[in-house]
Amino acid sequence: MEFLHAFFIAPFVEMVDQPWFLFEVLVGGLSAGVMYSLVALGFVLIFKASGVFNYAQGVMVLFAALNLVGLMEWGVPVWLALILTVIIMIGLAFAVERLVLRKLVNQEPIILFMATIGLAFFLEGFGETIWGSDVRPLDIGIPDDVWFVGDAMLQQSDIFAAVVASFLVTVLALFFHYTRIGRALRAVADDHQAALSIGIPLNHIWIIVWAVAGFVALVAGVMWGARLGVQFSLAIIALKALPVLILGGFTSIPGAIIGGLIIGAGEKVAEVYWGSLFGGAIEEWFAYVVALVFLFFRPQGLFGDKIIERV
Amino acid sequence: MSGVAPVSGQAERIGGELLRVDNVSLSFGGVKALSEISFDIKKGEIRSIIGPNGAGKSSMLNVVNGFYQAQEGSIHYKGVTYAPMRPYIAASNGIARTFQNIALFRGMSTLDNIMTGRVLKMKASLLEQALYMFRGKSEELEHREHVEKVIDFLEIQAIRRTPVGRLPYGLQKRVELGRALAAEPDLLLLDEPMAGMNVEEKEDMSRFIIDVNEQFGTTIALIEHDMSVVMDLSDRVVVLDYGKKLADGTPDEVRGNQDVIDAYLGVTHD
Numbered sequence: 001m002e003f004l005h006a007f008f009i010a011p012f013v014e015m016v017d018q019p020w021f022l023f024e025v026l027v028g029g030l031s032a033g034v035m036y037s038l039v040a041l042g043f044v045l046i047f048k049a050s051g052v053f054n055y056a057q058g059v060m061v062l063f064a065a066l067n068l069v070g071l072m073e074w075g076v077p078v079w080l081a082l083i084l085t086v087i088i089m090i091g092l093a094f095a096v097e098r099l100v101l102r103k104l105v106n107q108e109p110i111i112l113f114m115a116t117i118g119l120a121f122f123l124e125g126f127g128e129t130i131w132g133s134d135v136r137p138l139d140i141g142i143p144d145d146v147w148f149v150g151d152a153m154l155q156q157s158d159i160f161a162a163v164v165a166s167f168l169v170t171v172l173a174l175f176f177h178y179t180r181i182g183r184a185l186r187a188v189a190d191d192h193q194a195a196l197s198i199g200i201p202l203n204h205i206w207i208i209v210w211a212v213a214g215f216v217a218l219v220a221g222v223m224w225g226a227r228l229g230v231q232f233s234l235a236i237i238a239l240k241a242l243p244v245l246i247l248g249g250f251t252s253i254p255g256a257i258i259g260g261l262i263i264g265a266g267e268k269v270a271e272v273y274w275g276s277l278f279g280g281a282i283e284e285w286f287a288y289v290v291a292l293v294f295l296f297f298r299p300q301g302l303f304g305d306k307i308i309e310r311v
Numbered sequence: 312m313s314g315v316a317p318v319s320g321q322a323e324r325i326g327g328e329l330l331r332v333d334n335v336s337l338s339f340g341g342v343k344a345l346s347e348i349s350f351d352i353k354k355g356e357i358r359s360i361i362g363p364n365g366a367g368k369s370s371m372l373n374v375v376n377g378f379y380q381a382q383e384g385s386i387h388y389k390g391v392t393y394a395p396m397r398p399y400i401a402a403s404n405g406i407a408r409t410f411q412n413i414a415l416f417r418g419m420s421t422l423d424n425i426m427t428g429r430v431l432k433m434k435a436s437l438l439e440q441a442l443y444m445f446r447g448k449s450e451e452l453e454h455r456e457h458v459e460k461v462i463d464f465l466e467i468q469a470i471r472r473t474p475v476g477r478l479p480y481g482l483q484k485r486v487e488l489g490r491a492l493a494a495e496p497d498l499l500l501l502d503e504p505m506a507g508m509n510v511e512e513k514e515d516m517s518r519f520i521i522d523v524n525e526q527f528g529t530t531i532a533l534i535e536h537d538m539s540v541v542m543d544l545s546d547r548v549v550v551l552d553y554g555k556k557l558a559d560g561t562p563d564e565v566r567g568n569q570d571v572i573d574a575y576l577g578v579t580h581d
Contacts, residue, residue, distance in 0.1 A: 187416050187427045194414035197376065198494060199402025199431040 003277070011273035020151035025272050026265055031158030033264020034165045035227070038220035040241040040248065040256035041169070042213040047250045048176070049209035050101070051189045052112040056120035058238030060214060063123045064089055065221030065230045069138050070131040078140045082218075089214030097206045105202065106192050124235060133232060138225035161223045165257070168219060172212070173253050185209065189251075243291035249301025258302065263287045325546065326354035328387075329498060329530050335374055335384030337367075337554075344370040345381065345554045352498070352532055357524055359533045359541045361565075362551035363574065368534045369411055371551065372500045375532070376401040376408055389497075403431050407496035409487045411503045411534075417476035421486050424475055425461055428493030429454040461489050465519060481512040488519065498530045499523065505537055513540060520544060542566065550574075 015022045039061055046054040067088050071081040100115050143156040176182040187195045188205050196202055224234055240263070241256075248259025267286040275282050294301070330352040337345040345367045352358045360368045373379040375386060377396035385394035389404065407428070416424050433450060462468055465485050470478060475486050484504060491499055504520070505513045517540055523529050535541050541548065542562040550558040550571050558568040565571055 183423065183427060184430055186419060186423075187430075190416035190418055191414045193378065194410065194416065194490075195427075196378070196398040197402065197408050197410070197414070198428050198490065199399055200427075201399050 006277055007274070014273060022269075023150070024152040024154070025268050027152065027154055027158065029265035029268030030261050031155070031161055031264070032268065033261040034158075034162050034257075035220065035223055035260075036240050036244045036264055037257045037260025038161075038165055038168070038216060038223060039238045040244040040260055041172070041253065042216040042220065043241055043245055044248075044250065044253055044256045045172070045209055045213045045216065048189055049185045049205060050112065051109050052116065053109075053250070054213070055113065055116040056123060057213065057217060058235045058241070059120040059123045059127075060089075060092075060217035061221045061224065061238045062230075062232065062234040063092075063127045063221075064214065064218035065138065065225040065234060066127045066131045068140075068218070068222065069136045069225065069230045072138075072140075073136070082140075085218055086215060089218055090211045093207050093210035093214055096210050097203055101206050102203060105196075120235075124232070128232070135229045135231040137229050138222065140222060140226065142222075142226050144226075157226065164219060164223070168216065169253060169257050172216075176253065181205070181208070240287060243287040245301070246291040247294055247301060249303040252301065252303035255301055255303030263290065266290060324525070324528075325356045328352070329354040329389065330375070331387040332371070332375065333385045333387060335371075335381045335386070337370055337374055337379055337381040343554050345374070345551075348384070348551070348554075348556050350549045350556065350559055352530060353546075354530055355524070355528055356546040357520070357531045357533060357544050359535060359545040359548045360551060361535065361538075361541055361548060362557070365553075366551040367554040368551055369502055370554075372408065372502055372532065372534060376406050376500060402494070405494070405497035406500065407491035407494045407498075408500035409484070409491055409502060409504060411506065413480075413483045413487055415475045415483055415487055415490070418474060420472050420474055421467060421478070421489075422458065422462070422471045424486055425458045425489045425493045426454065428461075428490040429458065431494065457495075458493055461492050464492070464522070465489050481508050481515075484508070484512075484516065485519070488516075492523065492527075492529075495527075496529060498532065501531060501533045501535075503534050503536065505535060505540060513537065517544060 039057065042057040042060065043054060046052060046057065064085055068081050068085045071084055072078065076084065096119065100119060101112070104112055104115060142160050145156045147154045147156060147159075176185065184195070184200045184205060187198075187200055188202060192202060220238070221230075221234070224237065228234070228237075241260075244256060244259040244263050246259075247262060248255030248257070267283045270286045271280075271283040328351050332348055332350050335345055335348045336343070348367075348371065360371055362368050370379060374381045375396065377393075377398040377400065380395035385392050386396045387393075388396070388401075388406070393400065416427065419427075432454065462471060465488065467482065467485055467489065470482060470486075475483055478486065488501070488504065501520070505516050508516065520531060520533070521544065524531055533541070533544065535544075545562055547560060548558075548562055548565045549556065550565055550568070552574045557574055558565050558571045560568075
């Protein structure tokens, strides 16, 4: 009885009692969600364009952040370091296309997936070899003051992340929905060979998509790095994007965003109001449980393409 | 195949050489898929490639549009020599194709699938398209118009919005032909367009092939197993067996060739 009360009634009473606190928790959760979304976005881009789950996306986030912070330690000014990192990520896209994807055209998705696992390990090791494995702070001048809205305290850096993410998403959504690249991408994801036969330059498409995914990884890396410092656990945190993708659908850019927000807000609220019932730290696994439940009822995610199969 | 009219007016329909395959050899590891194959395709003709399973017919088409790169030999197309051909070059120079195992974009509608065939014809810049203005808008409408014509031509208006994954096999084959036609090809490569079809569907498909050839003057290279279809449709026939060229000529010549009879038409002694 006591447990039921604590589970079903007490948290809601608390929410209504202290609405500003709830607001603060929600905003904190949503802004963490935005960060998940940024990582998930990179996965979605590559999945849309090649039908491949790019396991290395998380490591790309780390790799981008490592390069940025490393360049800045050399005394390169922030703006130049950002530009150089973008160039490095584009170079990475070229290398991946030339050395990995080109050899694997028309192979099964599982083979491409395995290749991305290999790529993840390579990038992690390569990054460590060049830049070492210390945890480094990243400060590129993102505002880190607080604002007060009513009784709630909001981090400016959270708001900043949200603004950047919304901008990025809008641009990407326009790009993919309204250009022939978008249609070409969907074509490539569906069937490599058919796409080639109608003259879609597969190699260019892959370079474009991996470069864009690299850029998104950089943005995510900057945001995460500024918050947690640049460290190797970033690659693991980035895998939180997985439940986000299951929720939002692997092929939907808006899905990645909304999935991220739901997961972010959900896990914070769950932690704050229900955490103590389960001995705390439910933030760690809450997202995965939500994803699991989702898989039962809506395997294509909230916004994903419905899978149609003739039997 | 009583529904198929005999091909007429050959003299004016068929022009000079459009494509020549020159001494092409292709092997996968130790397996020789094609050895020293040469033949030509004339402008406006229907050219069939026949042969038993594993004869190298599909490999031949794949070499022509650049999916496979032959170790030896070259492709001459519209007066240019390619050794080897590349898929992008082939597509942007007017070679379109269909596949033995249907290769459609299964998640997309019939309309979108056929629209993808126009991808190389679109010239508006990304920004114009993104904003759907200036050339972006007029271009989309113009292509849409062309695609609608293809849809009318193939009589698939009713399935315009249907995701192709849901369509029956015969219709999928038709949509695939539509995608190839949307590119307004000069040379159309059809890899077993009638495999697995019933008699009625085969007659429809034969009719479309003849109409495409006659109305648009499209040159067609056809792989097909159904002998009556091949003999009815083709102007000339190449016969392959175990990667070698066995015979080359009009349907009547090929039908009378003893090598071909032995290797392939063995049962039709009469």
